[in-house]
């Protein structure tokens with residue numbers, strides 16, 4: 001894991017956006033894995049700005065989102081499909097037909113999960129996967145106890161996740177307790193993963209992911225097995241890490257090396 005600790009949420013978003021921009025510049029036909037939640041919004045704004053400025057293009061890109069509420073169609077304002085259109089797709093030069101979100105209104109969700117996996121495989125796999133993290137360590141909607149090799153499937157949300165996400169739903173509005181989510185095994189197959197976390201309320205989950213044991217109780221700890229996982233966090237989210245100074249030292253050395261390589 002590469003642990004990058006930055007001052008604040010804005011710097012985290014900028015760092016993450018640069019990784020995605022470089023990916024698109026190196027491979028315009030990239031397959032992107034995308035995420036929802038409040039954390040990636042600032043990164044999406046940066047990508048929109050770069051696209052508007054002509055620095056990057058999404059015209060040959062395919063995207064796959066991590067998850068969706070089961071029971072919400074894509075035109076529902078709280079669906080993740082709607083979120084992605086609003087926060088990113090409607091503002092960039094992407095062909096929406098190349099953007100995929102698990103279908104929350106699938107007649108047969110079991111078949112839909114298999115089809116989603118097949119579609120990712122047919123696209124050549126995900127080149128780079130963006131992730132947030134839940135306070136309980138979930139990635140996508142892989143809640144604690146999720147199998148570390150799990151595939152795209154229907155998952156029941158924990159009460160903690162339902163409560164955390166209740167802020168997006170009006171008081172009397174139906175809030176799903178089920179989801180379709182890429183599995184942890186699916187996520188681990190992405191060639192690169194970039195996880196963003198900001199704020200003190202993520203500090204326990206970040207600690208468990210980085211310094212805790214590999215365990216289903218913290219699904220994000222599975223990223224310890226990934227060969228190219230970049231964890232980009234602000235100081236508040238990093239505040240419970242025991243080896244903080246070591247990670248900062250490694251990253252400073254890493255930056256020096258990158259600067260040297262750039263002069264070759």
Ligand code: GLP
Pocket residue numbers: 035036037038039040066067131132133134135138139140141161165
């Ligand atoms: C939801 C999403 C996750 C996301 C998490 C954290 O549960 N399914 O993919 O990482 O929320 O969201 P936030 O960034 O708003 O804290």
